[in-house]
Amino acid sequence: MTSPRPLRFLLLFVFSAVSSRILPCLDDCICEQNEESPLIRCENGNRKKIDIPSRDMSGYHYIAFTCNDLRELPPATLLKAAFPDLQGIDIQGNPLFNCSSLGNIREEIAILTDCDPDTKPIKCNVIDEDCDWKCKTLNKLRELWRKVKSSFMSKMKEWGAEQTMDEISDWFSNTYRKIAATFGQ
Numbered sequence: 066m067t068s069p070r071p072l073r074f075l076l077l078f079v080f081s082a083v084s085s086r087i088l089p090c091l092d093d094c095i096c097e098q099n100e101e102s103p104l105i106r107c108e109n110g111n112r113k114k115i116d117i118p119s120r121d122m123s124g125y126h127y128i129a130f131t132c133n134d135l136r137e138l139p140p141a142t143l144l145k146a147a148f149p150d151l152q153g154i155d156i157q158g159n160p161l162f163n164c165s166s167l168g169n170i171r172e173e174i175a176i177l178t179d180c181d182p183d184t185k186p187i188k189c190n191v192i193d194e195d196c197d198w199k200c201k202t203l204n205k206l207r208e209l210w211r212k213v214k215s216s217f218m219s220k221m222k223e224w225g226a227e228q229t230m231d232e233i234s235d236w237f238s239n240t241y242r243k244i245a246a247t248f249g250q
Contacts, residue, residue, distance in 0.1 A: 092116050096125065102207050104129060105148075110189070115139055117147045124150055126213075127206045132158035132189035137166035141173040153177065153209045158187040175213070177205055 090096035094107040104127040112133040125148055135156055144151060153175035156162060164180035179186040221230050
């Protein structure tokens with residue numbers, strides 16, 4: 066018979082692996098760790114620059130610096146060293162941002178910005194009862210993440226690695242079913 070302690074540990078591990086966590090991080094930012102779109106939200110409204118952490122912050126795909134007072138971004142190499150899994154940054158709503166400072170950053174990191182002529186600038190102080198600027202920003206970041214995942218999956222098909230991805234997915238599904246069966250679910 067399995068002792069209750071390892072069973073509780075396994076249950077805690079499974080629960081924590083599938084749930085979302087929201088933690089304070091960086092300088093007054095919020096780190097949301099979830100499976101779909103792990104992101105860092107820095108929405109103080111007064112940041113003039115991005116403070117680079119002293120240790121790398123792996124696992125975060127997006128950073129939202131929406132509606133701050135950013136003037137420019139650090140170099141892409143510095144951003145990728147600090148945030149190795151970074152896929153995109155939202156810097157909309159920073160009216161004094163120096164658009165020419167984006168340079169080659171866009172070749173390595175997707176950027177949502179008011180600098181693009183086809184982007185309607187975010188109005189940071191306007192409250193929409195259904196979806197405020199934070200909600201809109203998060204929705205845009207999630208959409209950007211879906212596009213990145215879709216692009217990745219098409220590359221996997223192109224490279225012939227689709228079967229490997231299916232096998233990995235099947236393994237996770239089977240493992241989950243076995244764990245669920247163990248708990249009588």
